[in-house]
Amino acid sequence: MLRYAIRRLLIAIPTLIVISFVIFAVLDLAPNDPTGNLPLTIDAETRAKIREAMGLDEPFHIRYAAWLNQFFINEPLNIIEKSFDTCFGSTCQWEAVRVPRAEHWAGVEVHEVSDRLRIRSWGTRSEVVDLIVERAPQTLKVVGLAYVVAIMIALPIGILSAIYQYSWFDQIGTFVSMVGFSVPTFFTGLVLIVVFSTMIPEDSMFWLPSVYDTTHEVTDWDSFVYQVRQMAMPVAVLGLFNAAQISRYMRASMLENLNLDYVRTARAKGMKERVVILVHVLRNSLIPVVTVIAIGIPATLAGAIITEQIFRINGIGALLITGIQGADIPLVQTITFIFAVLIVFFNLIADLIYGILDPRIRYD
Amino acid sequence: MKPMRSLLASAAVLALTGTGALAERGSDGQVNILYWQAVSILNPYLSGGTKETHASSVVLEPLVHYDPDGNMVPILVDEIPTVENGGVSEDLKSITWKLKEGILWSDGTPLTAEDVVFSGEYCTHPEGGCSSASFFTDVESFEALDDLTVKITFSVAKPFPYGPFVGAEVPILQKAQFKDCMGAKAPECTEQNFYPIGTGPFVVKEFKANDTIVYEANPNYRDPAKPAFQTVLFKGGGDAASAARAVLETGEFDYAWNLQVEPEILSQMAAAGKGEVMSSFGTNVERLMVNLTAVDPSLGPDLRSVYADGTNPHPFLSDPAVRRALSLAIDRDIIVEIGYGAAGKVTCNVLPAPEIYASTANDWCKTQDVAKANQLLDEAGWVRGSDGIREKDGVRLSILFQTSTNSVRQGTQALIKQMWAEIGVETELRNIEAAVFFGGDQSSPDTFQKFMSDIEMYTNNFPGTDPEQYMANWACTEIPGPNNQWLGDNVPRFCDPAYDALVQELAVTAGLDARAEIAKKLNDMLMDFGAMIPLVHRGNVSARSLTLGGVAMTSWDSEIWNIADWYRIK
Numbered sequence: 029m030l031r032y033a034i035r036r037l038l039i040a041i042p043t044l045i046v047i048s049f050v051i052f053a054v055l056d057l058a059p060n061d062p063t064g065n066l067p068l069t070i071d072a073e074t075r076a077k078i079r080e081a082m083g084l085d086e087p088f089h090i091r092y093a094a095w096l097n098q099f100f101i102n103e104p105l106n107i108i109e110k111s112f113d114t115c116f117g118s119t120c121q122w123e124a125v126r127v128p129r130a131e132h133w134a135g136v137e138v139h140e141v142s143d144r145l146r147i148r149s150w151g152t153r154s155e156v157v158d159l160i161v162e163r164a165p166q167t168l169k170v171v172g173l174a175y176v177v178a179i180m181i182a183l184p185i186g187i188l189s190a191i192y193q194y195s196w197f198d199q200i201g202t203f204v205s206m207v208g209f210s211v212p213t214f215f216t217g218l219v220l221i222v223v224f225s226t227m228i229p230e231d232s233m234f235w236l237p238s239v240y241d242t243t244h245e246v247t248d249w250d251s252f253v254y255q256v257r258q259m260a261m262p263v264a265v266l267g268l269f270n271a272a273q274i275s276r277y278m279r280a281s282m283l284e285n286l287n288l289d290y291v292r293t294a295r296a297k298g299m300k301e302r303v304v305i306l307v308h309v310l311r312n313s314l315i316p317v318v319t320v321i322a323i324g325i326p327a328t329l330a331g332a333i334i335t336e337q338i339f340r341i342n343g344i345g346a347l348l349i350t351g352i353q354g355a356d357i358p359l360v361q362t363i364t365f366i367f368a369v370l371i372v373f374f375n376l377i378a379d380l381i382y383g384i385l386d387p388r389i390r391y392d
Numbered sequence: 393m394k395p396m397r398s399l400l401a402s403a404a405v406l407a408l409t410g411t412g413a414l415a416e417r418g419s420d421g422q423v424n425i426l427y428w429q430a431v432s433i434l435n436p437y438l439s440g441g442t443k444e445t446h447a448s449s450v451v452l453e454p455l456v457h458y459d460p461d462g463n464m465v466p467i468l469v470d471e472i473p474t475v476e477n478g479g480v481s482e483d484l485k486s487i488t489w490k491l492k493e494g495i496l497w498s499d500g501t502p503l504t505a506e507d508v509v510f511s512g513e514y515c516t517h518p519e520g521g522c523s524s525a526s527f528f529t530d531v532e533s534f535e536a537l538d539d540l541t542v543k544i545t546f547s548v549a550k551p552f553p554y555g556p557f558v559g560a561e562v563p564i565l566q567k568a569q570f571k572d573c574m575g576a577k578a579p580e581c582t583e584q585n586f587y588p589i590g591t592g593p594f595v596v597k598e599f600k601a602n603d604t605i606v607y608e609a610n611p612n613y614r615d616p617a618k619p620a621f622q623t624v625l626f627k628g629g630g631d632a633a634s635a636a637r638a639v640l641e642t643g644e645f646d647y648a649w650n651l652q653v654e655p656e657i658l659s660q661m662a663a664a665g666k667g668e669v670m671s672s673f674g675t676n677v678e679r680l681m682v683n684l685t686a687v688d689p690s691l692g693p694d695l696r697s698v699y700a701d702g703t704n705p706h707p708f709l710s711d712p713a714v715r716r717a718l719s720l721a722i723d724r725d726i727i728v729e730i731g732y733g734a735a736g737k738v739t740c741n742v743l744p745a746p747e748i749y750a751s752t753a754n755d756w757c758k759t760q761d762v763a764k765a766n767q768l769l770d771e772a773g774w775v776r777g778s779d780g781i782r783e784k785d786g787v788r789l790s791i792l793f794q795t796s797t798n799s800v801r802q803g804t805q806a807l808i809k810q811m812w813a814e815i816g817v818e819t820e821l822r823n824i825e826a827a828v829f830f831g832g833d834q835s836s837p838d839t840f841q842k843f844m845s846d847i848e849m850y851t852n853n854f855p856g857t858d859p860e861q862y863m864a865n866w867a868c869t870e871i872p873g874p875n876n877q878w879l880g881d882n883v884p885r886f887c888d889p890a891y892d893a894l895v896q897e898l899a900v901t902a903g904l905d906a907r908a909e910i911a912k913k914l915n916d917m918l919m920d921f922g923a924m925i926p927l928v929h930r931g932n933v934s935a936r937s938l939t940l941g942g943v944a945m946t947s948w949d950s951e952i953w954n955i956a957d958w959y960r961i962k
Contacts (some may be wrong), residue, residue: 072880
């Protein structure tokens with residue numbers, strides 16, 4: 029197993045390098061211009077200067093090599109420096125970030141700029157990785173919670189639907205998951221906003237905010253309640269969508285196992301139905317479902333883009349959209365590549381879990 | 393601009409908006425602003441985007457702002473320099489600004505002429521990639537005569553010297569904060585670009601790029617009673633329709649910007665009674681550009697859509713009767729009603745504002761006249777073929793009509809296609825992604841400047857209130873082509889020596905009325921020739937909550953330029 033994991037990790041490296049090249053080439057070949065969205069009152073000469081200042085006049089292979097260097101060497105070094113409070117080389121890039129803001133206002137602080145260039149967004153002129161770090165909590169909080177909620181709802185529904193196949197419960201469950209799966213999130217999101225933010229008066233306890241406040245901090249009970257309220261709608265929308273999918277897998281997998289010989293044997297041995305279902309059937313049925321859940325994690329992070337946009341959660345998905353609209357290529361390149369890394373990584377995890385859950389599967 | 397007029401105007405604005413803000417600073421709590429395009433950076437010199445300019449105007453101030461009527465309002469100075477008061481030199485080559493006394497930066501240090509000089513040098517640095525560089529065209533030097541006096545010298549006579557430091561695009565930066573951020577280092581100063589120190593009513597407390605900005609009242613602001621709000625929450629992201637909903641229906645926000653939403657939907661939302669839809673008009677005109685050069689794909693790259701000294705005329709758009717008929721056949725009222733609502737007015741000029749520049753000579757276009765259009769084409773010898781499309785000498789009136797991808801534009805395209813069908817003109821529609829259409833990618837054939845179609849539609853305008861540079865767009869030298877990497881603003885490829893001479897005259901004429909006279913003439917020449925077919929004078933549409941007072945929306949400057957005067961209506 030360990031050897032398998034190491035082999036897979038080694039294969040992942042060339043895969044990811046090829047992916048990064050493809051992303052970079054596609055973005056570069058696409059007819060796009062970071063100054064294209066600026067007002068037309070800015071003349072062409074100024075635009076050319078702006079592009080030059082962004083480094084767009086360098087040839088393709090140099091920009092690609094620079095990005096590789098920044099992503100695989102400079103950024104990891106920077107993260108190590110930050111987390112262990114050490115320095116490589118003569119100067120520390122992160123020193124500027126550590127100085128409290130009040131001192132900056134006084135305008136006295138001067139920091140040396142190290143040669144170690146980091147990936148810089150064209151839109152904000154700031155470090156892309158810092159932007160992602162700033163955005164990640166929102167996405168993880170809302171999208172992560174929605175996924176957990178979805179799993180917690182989907183598994184029992186799937187199990188019960190399979191045991192009581194074609195019962196009323198199963199029929200309703202099937203209907204709800206069909207609706208959840210086929211109605212897009214931008215529609216369910218709008219319906220919830222119209223009902224809970226517009227039709228219900230603001231002083232009612234059922235009123236929910238339609239705009240997510242990213243500056244909100246939980247300090248006491250009231251602010252916690254507010255946080256719950258502002259997360260309620262996006263979590264519900266995403267949760268419904270994911271739960272629909274997972275519950276269908278769970279049900280199908282349970283049904284497949286329920287009719288197998290070993291179940292009949294277990295029952296014939298006089299085991300209680302509870303033990304048969306929970307110990308024998310469930311464990312075997314979970315194998316494909318766990319894989320689906322693991323592979324779904326990166327897809328969920330990427331797929332929450334629309335939900336983030338509707339509720340203005342401004343997580344990583346919204347950051348990617350802004351980047352695409354503004355032709356902010358370093359930003360789009362980095363986020364897309366991180367998604368690619370996540371997908372490769374979670375595929376590996378899924379395969380490993382498979383081996384753990386089913387002892388018959390041996391990779392070596 | 394006569395000093396009397398601008399001073400009176402500013403006094404009027406202050407009197408109108410100041411009434412509710414008699415309370416003390418910070419007494420009205422928080423104001424929530426929603427921009428559906430999120431703000432990336434708070435240094436307008438490094439962005440050029442409208443949203444960044446607006447968001448930074450809350451903190452950074454220029455010497456002079458423009459009010460809703462396009463009048464100059466002194467902000468960091470006491471009066472606007474003119475030739476009469478000696479602030480502008482007789483030869484029109486320099487302007488001297490005197491800063492107001494006692495203005496402090498938010499960190500408590502005084503604002504000096506050195507800061508103004510620094511801001512000019514910051515933007516004119518050749519490696520900085522400053523997006524407001526055109527405001528400093530022809531500037532030779534910035535000079536601090538004493539602590540409060542700045543002299544700006546131009547290399548040529550500037551009859552309208554109010555480019556540098558007038559308007560939110562060109563504010564004053566603090567030298568002490570930005571002194572290590574010159575030129576190539578400018579983008580690396582993330583702290584400075586996210587947390588600029590300003591003289592404005594608010595200070596940045598928290599900046600989340602492309603997301604949210606939190607501002608706090610500036611303790612050192614010059615008016616001790618202002619701003620009325622203690623904090624500003626400036627949220628970004630989402631789309632225009634839901635931004636409108638957040639102000640007009642749910643009431644979660646007090647102000648929402650740039651609500652490009654179907655007029656019908658907007659008025660439905662406004663019926664909820666929580667907010668008001670506002671519009672303001674600047675110089676934006678949605679117009680059809682008429683390609684006066686041939687664009688047949690068989691021509692090859694050296695001739696396609698290339699002016700070639702007039703040797704490559706368009707097969708039918710070079711006929712004045714066709715251009716006039718195309719304009720007459722359009723019902724502009726319907727286009728405004730369906731696509732724009734409060735955000736549009738019918739116009740027959742490319743230079744529709746300010747008031748003194750607006751010509752009335754072309755008002756024939758305001759009413760649709762299909763019969764007259766048909767008659768013009770008949771007389772010019774364009775006869776209908778068996779399929780109803782007119783032709784002459786084997787040339788069919790078949791138009792390729794392109795614009796950027798945008799639902800309102802595609803609606804307008806469909807309407808125009810229908811209107812032109814009535815006069816026997818066939819239209820093929822095409823739309824191109826905005827980032828490509830307006831992008832400067834040399835390898836793409838689809839940019840608005842390469843103009844590989846017969847007609848194209850978009851909006852253009854000019855910054856500030858002086859149309860000199862804008863009208864110079866249609867000089868012969870501005871024609872885009874392979875010789876200048878397709879960088880030129882004369883998109884119709886219009887060339888007339890008489891027009892160029894008049895542009896030269898405008899460049900040396902001082903005095904507002906004389907300039908207005910020439911600008912109108914230039915506009916009329918273009919309209920009479922039919923190089924462009926103006927459609928809609930476009931305004932900006934924003935919404936405010938009914939509880940938010942003091943808003944004076946302007947299209948000439950940052951929309952929220954007077955946020956210091958905003959207050960809560962109780």
